[in-house]
Structure formats: C-alpha cells, structure tokens
Amino acid sequence: MASLTQIVRSVLERSPASPEEAAFPGPLLATQRRLPGPRRRGLHVAESAEEYHAEVSTPGTAEVIAHLRPLAQLQQAVVLAEAPDGSLYLIDQHRAHERVIYEHLRSTYMGGQREEQATDAHLLLEPVIVEMKRHQADLLEMRLPMLRGLGLECERFGGRSFLVRSVPDGEGHEQLAAHLQEVMEMAAEDSADWEDHLLIELACRSALRRGRELGLGEQAALLKALAMVSAPAACPHGSPILLHYSRNFLIDRFDW
Numbered sequence: 001m002a003s004l005t006q007i008v009r010s011v012l013e014r015s016p017a018s019p020e021e022a023a024f025p026g027p028l029l030a031t032q033r034r035l036p037g038p039r040r041r042g043l044h045v046a047e048s049a050e051e052y053h054a055e056v057s058t059p060g061t062a063e064v065i066a067h068l069r070p071l072a073q074l075q076q077a078v079v080l081a082e083a084p085d086g087s088l089y090l091i092d093q094h095r096a097h098e099r100v101i102y103e104h105l106r107s108t109y110m111g112g113q114r115e116e117q118a119t120d121a122h123l124l125l126e127p128v129i130v131e132m133k134r135h136q137a138d139l140l141e142m143r144l145p146m147l148r149g150l151g152l153e154c155e156r157f158g159g160r161s162f163l164v165r166s167v168p169d170g171e172g173h174e175q176l177a178a179h180l181q182e183v184m185e186m187a188a189e190d191s192a193d194w195e196d197h198l199l200i201e202l203a204c205r206s207a208l209r210r211g212r213e214l215g216l217g218e219q220a221a222l223l224k225a226l227a228m229v230s231a232p233a234a235c236p237h238g239s240p241i242l243l244h245y246s247r248n249f250l251i252d253r254f255d256w
C-alpha cells in the first residue's frame with residue numbers, strides 16, 4: 001500500500017501542473033512596426049521610406065513578393081502563394097490591398113500638396129449629406145481646402161451638415177459612398193495625426209473585403225501591387241499581412 005502511494009506521488013510529481021505547449025515551429029510572421037506618425041511641417045505630411053523600420057528584418061521582402069506565384073484563395077480572404085524556393089506564403093487580401101491604396105493615397109496627396117495639383121476626384125452620382133457634432137463641424141470647415149486636395153469635394157450645408165460631392169478616384173472608390181459618415185468623422189478628428197488617420201480610413205474602406213472571391217489573375221495583380229509598396233509586411237493599422245511557411249518547416253514537419 002505504501003509503495004502504491006509512493007508510485008502515485010512520484011507520477012504526480014513528475015507530471016507538470018499543466019500540459020506543456022506543443023513545440024510547433026509554426027509560420028514566420030513577417031512583421032514591421034506601425035508607420036511612425038507623420039511629421040508635420042506646416043500642413044505637410046512628410047515621411048520618407050527610410051523611416052520604415054522592420055522589426056524582423058526581412059531583406060528583399062518586396063523582391064520575394066514580386067516572385068510569388070498565386071496558387072489559390074483560402075476562405076475568400078487569404079491568397080496562398082508559392083515562392084521560387086518552394087516556401088508557402090499566406091497573404092491577407094484586405095490588408096494587402098489596404099496597404100497598396102494607403103501608400104498610393106499618401107504619395108499622391110503629398111505630391112499634390114507639393115505641386116499644387118489635386119488628387120483626382122470621382123464625382124458621386126448623388127451627393128451625400130453627413131452630420132457632424134458642433135466641434136467637428138468647425139474643424140471640418142477649416143480643412144475643406146485640404147480635403148479638396150485629396151479628392152474629397154465637400155461643402156458646408158448649413159449648421160452641422162456637410163454635402164460630400166466627390167471621393168478620391170482610384171481602386172475601390174465605389175465602396176466609399178456608403179462610409180462617408182465615418183470618413184468625414186476621421187477628417188474632423190481633433191488630433192495632430194488626423195491626415196494620416198483619414199488616409200488609413202479611406203484605404204480601409206476602399207480595400208478588397210474578406211469574402212470577395214479573387215481569380216488567379218486578380219490574386220497575381222494584388223501580389224504585384226504589394227511588391228511595389230515600401231512596407232509590404234504590415235497594413236497601415238499595424239497588423240501583419242504575410243505568413244511564411246519556409247521549405248525547412250515543411251521538411252521538418254513532414255520529415256522528408
């Protein structure tokens with residue numbers, strides 16, 4: 001009896017209180033820090049590509065993405081793609097597209113301010129009325145010329161109402177009309193970073209949604225566009241865009 005108690009005790013002492021986590025190598029996350037907030041010099045939003053810092057330095061990420069071959073779409077949300085070295089990449093379609101649009105808006109908006117050319121605007125068939133709170137309305141009114149430079153043609157419609165006549169031209173602009181209330185609230189944000197937040201909001205609302213089916217051609221076009229951006233690893237909100245299963249991971253797990 002005493003020996004049985006001893007055995008039970010020794011077994012209990014050996015087994016850890018909670019099961020150890022399975023050592024699963026898992027995918028590598030290509031990460032990048034959120035973009036630094038824009039430097040403000042007067043009304044300029046100045047940011048250079050040198051200011052992007054990769055947390056996990058993945059030299060040549062753009063180079064790798066440029067050579068990805070799309071294989072399929074998972075759950076109408078993630079593009080699966082093969083790299084020339086036989087590794088697998090998973091790309092979040094919404095975040096990838098959001099990053100592409102954000103960088104495009106950013107460069108044209110900044111360029112527009114420099115060259116005093118406005119970003120192309122897409123006229124809405126029906127102007128949209130948005131309602132602001134009082135403090136938002138006054139801020140928004142002051143910013144109307146800047147919004148015009150971004151392709152957001154907007155005018156005060158008496159009181160706290162504003163009439164939005166156009167949205168920035170470009171991919172996904174047809175989705176924007178349904179989200180102008182949120183967009184204009186961002187444009188009226190009482191923050192030094194409001195321009196950056198507005199560009200992120202516009203990119204998010206214009207980007208491909210999850211649940212959108214993409215053909216192989218569209219997947220390839222998205223990857224090609226992502227290869228051109230300066231920070232392809234993270235969406236403008238700071239979330240990861242890519243997961244990477246290396247060939248060594250497959251060799252290890254399948255025991256090839």
Ligand SMILES: [Zn+2]
Binds near residue numbers: 094098203205
């Ligand atoms: Zn988003």
